[in-house]
Amino acid sequence: MIQNYRDLTRLEMEQIDKEKTIVMIPAGALEQHGNQAPLGTDDFIAEAMLDYLKKELPEDFPMLYFPVIPVGLSTEHKNFCGSITLKPDTYYRMLYDICESLHHHGFKKIAFLVCHGGNAPIIQVLSRELRSEFGLSAFILSSGAFGHPDVKATVTEGNIWDFHGGEMETSMVLAVHPECVKLETAVAGRPDAFADNKALLPYGSVSIGWVSEDWKDPQGNPIGIGGDPSGATAEKGDIILKTSARQLVPGLLEILNW
Ligand SMILES: [Zn+2]
Known part of the structure; x- marks a missing residue:
């Protein structure tokens, strides 16, 4: 049990x-x-x-x-x-x-x-x-x-950086504690500082000790998340939690x- x-x-x-x-x-x-x-x-x-x-x-x-x-x-x-x-x-x-x-x-x-x-x-x-x-x-x-392919399929097309605090994680919280998500304030983030250096993680093989300030909003300000959470839903969160x-x-x- x-x-x-x-x-x-x-x-x-x-x-x-x-x-x-x-x-x-x-x-x-x-x-x-x-x-x-x-x-x-x-x-x-x-x-x-x-x-x-x-x-x-x-x-x-x-x-x-x-x-x-x-x-x-x-x-x-x-x-x-x-x-x-x-x-x-x-x-x-x-x-x-x-x-x-x-x-x-x-x-x-x-x-x-x-x-x-x-x-x-x-x-x-x-x-x-x-x-x-x-x-x-x-x-x-x-x-x-x-x-997992079922989890990847929940991510909105074009949201290629989804990672920490992005669409997948936000969806999971929407599935269990929707009252704690403020989706109207969502801003996308991407690893702007290293965009031209493909050897650095998450797409390459060299890690430098990431800090979340390395992830920037479209204006170049630190946003601390990877991906665009705006497409998050509770239904997607349920699929991700179940698959996990x-x-x-x-x-x-x-x-x-x-
Ligand atoms: Zn997290």
Whole structure:
């Protein structure tokens, strides 16, 4: 059964099969997502994944959904109002301590659900340490199936830069918390500073440590998002969330049999 970790009593937790049960830790973020989408966009998506996963996994699937970690590593957004970030070492230590407690109670399998790309490098390093130090099997999954054809098909034609805070992410928030989206304020963003240098990510192979100010509005002002969110809809968001949950299923079934 898939349950919220925090909903169980101590006695119920004692009954949980710790060898078998996967603890999924959703790693969210509290950071700017353009003019139109809320600071908690990644946290809302992380929360929504629980309901979407419940619909896709067998009813008896043994998984506990840990409370969403509401703040992550968002250094690249820190100059936009409201963005909150942990330092890399703080983030590492916090997740390490949570996992050490889980290990102490006998859990063996942890699945990190990365809901903000900036969190991934720390979680990758941490996962190897957890395995080496505690014998924990730590797996890393991503909350967004952004490369899936069904998801790509939701993006408006010509919106080629869609990425952070763009049409896809805004659609997902519209599907679960429409009251928090102010679509009338949406302004498109593109990586203007590097438009002529195709070797630099996201289209090339060389990364320079992006900050979101590198993404500019049509006037050349920092806007901090990639793509044009103006075509976002709740229906598209529902498709993206459903497809993303479905994409996680084969990996989760493998983790169960690990
Ligand atoms: Zn996001």
